[in-house]
Amino acid sequence: MVLPFKHEPFTDFKVEENRKQFEAALSAVRTELGKEYPIVINGEKIYTDDKLVSINPSNKDEVIGKVSKATKEHVEQAFASAVEAYEKWRKVPVEDRAHILFRAAAIVRRRKHEFSAWLVHDAGKPWDQADGDTAEGIDFLEYYGRQMLELEKGKPVVDRANENNKYFYKAMGPGVVIPPWNFAFAIVCGTAAAPIVAGNPVLLKPSENTPVIAYKLVEVLEEAGLPKGVLNFVPGDPKEIGDYLVDHKDTHFINFTGSRATGVRIFERAAKIQEGQQHLKRVIAEMGGKDTIIVDETADLDLAAESIVHSAFGFSGQKCSACSRAVIHEDVYDEVLEKSIEIAKTLTIGNPSEENVYMASVVNQTQFDKIKNYIEIGKEEGELVFGGEADDSKGFFVHPTIFKDVDPNARIMQEEIFGPVVAFSKAKDFDELLEIANNTEYGLTGAVISTNRDHLERAREDFHVGNLYFNRGCTAAIVGYQPFGGFKMSGTDSKAGGPDYLQHFLEAKIVSEQF
Template sequence: MTYLYKREPFTDFTLSQNKKEFQNTLEKIEKELGVHHDILIDGERITTIDKITSFNPANKYEIVGTVGKADTDLAETAIMSARKSFQVWRDWQVKDRAGILFRTAAIIRYRKHEFSAYLVKESGKSWQEADADVARGIDFMEYYGRQMIDLEEREEINRSLIKYNQYLYQPLGIAVTISSSYFPFSTMVQTTVAPLVTGNTVILKPSSSTPIIAAKFVEVLEEVGIPSGVISFLPGSGEEVGDYLVNHPKTNLIIFTGSRDVGIRIWEQAAKVHPTQAHLKRAIVEWGGRDTIIVDNDVDIDMAAEELIASAFGFSARKRFTGSRAIIHQDIYKSLLERVIDLTNKLNVGDPFFPDNYMGPVTNQRAYLHIMSYLEVGKKEGRLVAGGIGDDSQGYFVRPTIFADVQPESRIMQEELFGPVIVFCKANDFEQALSIANNTKYGVTGALITNNHDHMERARYDFHVENLYVNHNCTENVFGNYPFGSFKSSGTDSKLGEQNYLHLHMREKVVLKKL
């Protein structure tokens, strides 16, 4: 049977009761900030001298909390614990493993405002973005739990009268999850629960920018009764602990979301077979890009402008699928640009503690400096028409920025940015627009805004992105209906939100028995 799942609803903050409840939760957790969370290995909490401190990116002097900082000795201990626990966890019934996910989802659903409030504080998300991030994490737990049950019950192979053929799914072993700060809850959750429900043990190395939300998630897994050693919480340096886990001959699966340079390095490291290694590792690595929106000459200007704003500036563009390249037909270029400038200048930027602020800060100082350096590049390569300034006196704020009249080969059009910057490029016609759109090494998402059905059909096959949106912003994915992944040099094309994603965490085995 196929298990259907209704998506977790988003909170409607236009309702005064919801707004009041969330405001009260924010005020409540402000009194709880600064709590320390120890490392978790083999069901035991381990205190370390070194710590990682998480700061509020909207108020860089406010400490959200601290976590223990692991070294390679603790990483080795975590691997040995995960290896031992795998022998038991892999034999759990699928429904029991899925039950862990369902119970965790139920608790987080009940405490949804609390988790969302921590995201506001730790990652600088707006109320709506934080609520959506937590809802998406709940969706991952519910969806993958049900899909794994469905997969276990399905008949997968033909049988004859004299032979009994059986198709089995077996977990790989130890999974290393290295999560990012882009969607600090939902991305961390999905890269943790998919290997768990398929029977792997998991060592979770959270982002050093957002470790507190990961720590709180692991605490819920403990609360619902996940066995000791099945999940390890191991914050630490990517260069030290991350590399040690990726290179270790006993780890079987590496899951990473982050930057292109780190993703490629992890892919290369995972491919190396060490002398004592008896298997080939799998790696699921995803990173970002420069996603493109083509706007044809037969569209409603207001609709197109709203879709561009939503694609370019949501969550301060700190996500993998940001519509940061606008390729506009010459017939409407000037009028659409003027409309987007007008809307952009009306966007409020500030502390997301206050709900009227559309955009909060970027993640940390490193991200801020990276974006500011690209603003200087943009001023040389295009015409600055909005934004172009930042302020890090209190937090890491960058005004939503627009560069016009940018050339297709320019750096600001080609290089990964991860910031609230959109560049406008003029195209003579649809063919040229499509050519410019494909002139990039990345291929996460793309959008086409048009009323021309021939152009829609052409884009279906010749717009080289993993997820194509037509007359819609390029930032949505729906479990079971619209899976999400990447093409080209944006990752390994692993589709989140579909059953096939679970296959990447297992090996298939066929047993033939003569009757």
């Protein structure tokens, strides 16, 4: 019997025993740094001279691992492996496929601190953010296994006299999974495990920033009993193999999480039919956000400030759901701003592989330079009232930064920064609060802090985002509780971690038999 889904609990690092266990995990992982990792095709481990080198974003001199880079020839081999594996894997009973995910979840759960410690080093995540990332990965494995067991039952349809009709789901075929670096374990788990449990082999191209932790998932699924060829690990340079993976005639779907620009490019290229291709490709894309917390004049102002600060600066704002816009009613604007600054002053910044801090570095030099540039833009568009410092001498550190009195159409109010920068803007009434909240091309997450029920109910319909939260921050969706995905240029609203997600990787079939 399969138990109902239950969310993996987070670790409380205020408990001394938990702190000691995590420090031990960090020490253990430190002894593993600098190793080489292979491409994996049909279960074969392939090492190449050309490597992706992962470094600790909080300590640029520390090499986390060196991962072999796949070429187009390796991609061809991986597709051949996936096409062959598909014929057997799609016929494996759903219960057996689901139990591979359950075993994988159990393996990660037993080694939870170890995986989180890898995230601290490979992705630069503070302890609580790394712990949440690992917990979410476990949740995806558990949830999608249970969802596939339900979908295996098919859906009811009507029979006529002397007729039997059966509506059921079947696997699509091999596909490509391209996850991001910001949830370097959780989203890798979710985006790969979903199509796999649905019966589809995948080619997994991890982010070039965080390939080591992605390889750890490959090891886990192999240990859990996943057959050879079902998961092919093809890390590489996006410029060399990205388009090739998307364009390939044997690609049935592309499961992508990343930037708007890359998502749109994938969407365009996937629409073109290649020679030998006999199907239309599906694109499942989550492409970012420019997320707003709005605060009306009735709000709990302490809650508003806490929600803004933690949504803006958790994991240094490197979440597509991060609050980068705080739109406040003019009557409470100054007080919310001041409370937010006071909370931001308490945030600790440092190297999470050495200490338990609230904020660490941003992921790489490119992001550091981009965020630093946006801070300079912000100084022209508003008034810098907190932070603004940036230092890349040892790691890529950007301090929490707050701008006030920013025009709703300013660049830092419209463009995705993906860093610890939040802009404050004021509005005269709830109509204007909503108008500003909806004035971007994105529609991922948002939050309303209010005690006015009419305002909340209006926002329910008129705040155009896929994930809307009342009286809390706009980050930290939990699998099975808040299925995740957005509107407009935030993507295809695929609702990861929700009851409809697996159907993106399945084809519905009807068989009608007359007697």
